[in-house]
Amino acid sequence: MTDLFCVADILKEKDNIEILTHHYPDGDTLGSAYALCLMLQSLGKHARVITSGTVARKYDFLKKGVEMQSFEREFVVSVDVAAASLLGENQAEYEDIIDLCIDHHGTNSISAKNSYVDANAAAASEIIYELSKAMDIELTQDMASCIYTGISTDTGCFRYSNTTPCTMLIASELMAVTPNWHQINTEMFEVKTREKLNLERMVYDTLEYSCEGKCALIYTTLEMQEKAGIGDDEMEGLASIPRQIEGVLLGITMREKADGTFKISVRSNKDVSASDFCARFGGGGHKAAAGCTVEGDLETVKNLLLSAAREML
Amino acid sequence: MTDLFCVADILKEKDNIEILTHHYPDGDTLGSAYALCLMLQSLGKHARVITSGTVARKYDFLKKGVEMQSFEREFVVSVDVAAASLLGENQAEYEDIIDLCIDHHGTNSISAKNSYVDANAAAASEIIYELSKAMDIELTQDMASCIYTGISTDTGCFRYSNTTPCTMLIASELMAVTPNWHQINTEMFEVKTREKLNLERMVYDTLEYSCEGKCALIYTTLEMQEKAGIGDDEMEGLASIPRQIEGVLLGITMREKADGTFKISVRSNKDVSASDFCARFGGGGHKAAAGCTVEGDLETVKNLLLSAAREML
Numbered sequence: 001m002t003d004l005f006c007v008a009d010i011l012k013e014k015d016n017i018e019i020l021t022h023h024y025p026d027g028d029t030l031g032s033a034y035a036l037c038l039m040l041q042s043l044g045k046h047a048r049v050i051t052s053g054t055v056a057r058k059y060d061f062l063k064k065g066v067e068m069q070s071f072e073r074e075f076v077v078s079v080d081v082a083a084a085s086l087l088g089e090n091q092a093e094y095e096d097i098i099d100l101c102i103d104h105h106g107t108n109s110i111s112a113k114n115s116y117v118d119a120n121a122a123a124a125s126e127i128i129y130e131l132s133k134a135m136d137i138e139l140t141q142d143m144a145s146c147i148y149t150g151i152s153t154d155t156g157c158f159r160y161s162n163t164t165p166c167t168m169l170i171a172s173e174l175m176a177v178t179p180n181w182h183q184i185n186t187e188m189f190e191v192k193t194r195e196k197l198n199l200e201r202m203v204y205d206t207l208e209y210s211c212e213g214k215c216a217l218i219y220t221t222l223e224m225q226e227k228a229g230i231g232d233d234e235m236e237g238l239a240s241i242p243r244q245i246e247g248v249l250l251g252i253t254m255r256e257k258a259d260g261t262f263k264i265s266v267r268s269n270k271d272v273s274a275s276d277f278c279a280r281f282g283g284g285g286h287k288a289a290a291g292c293t294v295e296g297d298l299e300t301v302k303n304l305l306l307s308a309a310r311e312m313l
Numbered sequence: 314m315t316d317l318f319c320v321a322d323i324l325k326e327k328d329n330i331e332i333l334t335h336h337y338p339d340g341d342t343l344g345s346a347y348a349l350c351l352m353l354q355s356l357g358k359h360a361r362v363i364t365s366g367t368v369a370r371k372y373d374f375l376k377k378g379v380e381m382q383s384f385e386r387e388f389v390v391s392v393d394v395a396a397a398s399l400l401g402e403n404q405a406e407y408e409d410i411i412d413l414c415i416d417h418h419g420t421n422s423i424s425a426k427n428s429y430v431d432a433n434a435a436a437a438s439e440i441i442y443e444l445s446k447a448m449d450i451e452l453t454q455d456m457a458s459c460i461y462t463g464i465s466t467d468t469g470c471f472r473y474s475n476t477t478p479c480t481m482l483i484a485s486e487l488m489a490v491t492p493n494w495h496q497i498n499t500e501m502f503e504v505k506t507r508e509k510l511n512l513e514r515m516v517y518d519t520l521e522y523s524c525e526g527k528c529a530l531i532y533t534t535l536e537m538q539e540k541a542g543i544g545d546d547e548m549e550g551l552a553s554i555p556r557q558i559e560g561v562l563l564g565i566t567m568r569e570k571a572d573g574t575f576k577i578s579v580r581s582n583k584d585v586s587a588s589d590f591c592a593r594f595g596g597g598g599h600k601a602a603a604g605c606t607v608e609g610d611l612e613t614v615k616n617l618l619l620s621a622a623r624e625m626l
Contacts, residue, residue, distance in 0.1 A: 158471045158484075159502060161495040168485035171471070172478040182474040186582075189472060190557040194526075197558060201517045204510070213507075244503040245510060269499075 002114045008134035010100060010114060016074040017047040022081045023088030024053040027188060029080035031150025032124040034062045038143045039132055046071040052088035056233040058187050062149060065142035075099050080124035083109045102127055107284055122162040125150025129170050144177035149184050157189055199228035203238060215309040216242035219254035239265035252305055262301045264292050280308050315427045321447035323413060323427060329387040330360040335394045336401030337366040340501060342393035344463025345437040347375040351456045352445055359384040365401035369546035371500050375462060378455035388412050393437035396422045415440055420597050435475040438463025442483050457490035462497050470502055512541035516551060528622040529555035532567035552578035563622055567614060575614045577605045593621050
């Protein structure tokens with residue numbers, strides 16, 4: 001494990017840098033990647049962000065100020081990528097050539113020449129903020145918007161237990177630099193399309209309790225998605241629905257994918273570990289929020305998950 | 314208008330203090346009141362909180378550490394009360410005898426001997442925090458929990474535009490003092506009873522768009538409330554549903570009350586003023602969040618509101 005000043009020194013020496021996000025990128029991996037890209041470009045270096053899977057339109061603003069540059073890559077950084085499999089379509093090309101891994105998942109298993117993993121950071125973007133200090137780069141409004149987005153999305157807008165007093169100090173500074181922090185929150189947390197609302201109404205009808213109310217499960221099918229008229233890039237946020245019900249310790253969200261699998265998102269309360277639950281199905285993540293993929297039809301997968309829940313609770 | 318050090322001096326001189334909250338108290342008025350009560354009691358003074366209307370059970374923890382004291386009142390402070398009518402059942406007894414009014418509503422119309430109104434404060438609790446500094450009182454965990462609750466509930470957990478860099482610095486300090494800030498967020502923002510979820514499903518079915526989608530309206534009736542099995546103290550939070558829909562500038566929530574009126578909560582986006590809208594019906598509040606009360610049956614009140622919306626949008 002490298003310290004942050006070493007990371008700064010390594011990056012200062014390098015040029016022609018590619019920055020990898022995780023598959024189906026969220027606000028934190030994108031915010032980290034574009035902030036870092038802006039930081040490197042501000043030093044006169046060549047840098048670009050490489051994503052995998054659909055990127056939701058609402059994240060388009062993160063690219064603001066980023067120059068499109070063509071170059072031969074010489075150095076590869078991954079941000080917020082906990083495991084090689086999360087590189088998605090980029091896994092084969094990149095998994096063995098990552099020079100620097102920056103992450104905040106304690107379970108990080110990326111094999112990189114240098115790694116900086118800080119599991120106490122609320123978001124990978126929080127590490128990028130610290131890195132900007134270590135690299136002595138003054139944050140521009142665009143950089144601050146990226147970092148704010150990463151921190152705010154990964155902490156549920158400063159609500160989740162991963163938030164720290166330090167997170168708040170960082171956010172305070174970022175808010176002073178980027179006047180559009182409120183617009184970011186509105187777009188990240190508030191704005192719902194009519195189609196999304198339609199889907200939520202359908203999802204509420206799938207709600208099922210088990211284990212004396214300690215487990216709640218919801219699902220979406222491709223048919224529901226089509227009926228509601230919404231794309232894959234708008235499917236975020238459903239996973240918080242089952243966990244928030246009073247008495248629920250394990251909230252499971254199943255999402256049917258076109259390849260015959262279900263993407264499972266698990267959220268847990270109190271001492272129940274979502275990542276232990278997902279590990280049973282070859283997945284992982286954080287204690288209170290984790291994911292996995294399970295093959296099979298709706299009933300089969302649901303029964304597998306519910307029997308695992310019964311064993312655990 | 315008095316400055317905060319004058320407020321501190323006034324309070325230091327007084328004893329036997331009653332602290333008034335607004336009607337149907339929320340996290341900010343209760344957090345402010347109990348924090349101030351704890352602060353005064355920590356100085357050896359007698360103080361108590363006087364509420365009006367049902368207090369939701371989820372706020373019970375704010376009373377932690379507060380001593381129940383009996384005394385003859387000598388001094389009356391109101392916190393987070395924007396107008397005398399918001400004193401509810403306490404209006405007649407108290408409206409003419411308020412010695413000190415502490416508030417963050419720019420529209421404050423309380424007539425008190427001394428007033429401290431700071432419309433830049435995200436929450437009245439933020440003023441109570443500043444007051445603790447002015448009074449040189451070291452915050453205990455219970456005080457910090459009260460103030461954190463007030464700030465976090467009034468800012469939608471640091472999401473709304475009233476949040477400032479200063480709010481984040483205060484929250485950072487409070488989080489370091491009260492380890493249960495996350496539990497507070499969970500209870501304030503996440504936990505939903507099954508009954509509440511049932512009601513939300515019904516509410517989604519009342520959703521109606523007008524003004525080319527710029528206005529969205531939802532309602533609850535006493536019948537729906539009974540069918541869902543939920544009490545008045547659990548009706549909070551519905552008002553955020555219509556505003557969050559893409560393209561909606563004015564989100565209106567109507568709630569039927571037992572006295573033949575509807576309690577109207579209005580939330581607005583961009584340049585649309587919720588308080589201007591509510592002022593047409595004798596109500597008021599903040600630009601993006603306001604309320605009023607309208608008499609009549611469901612259809613009549615709905616039509617009144619929708620025609621006002623058409624005029625405004």
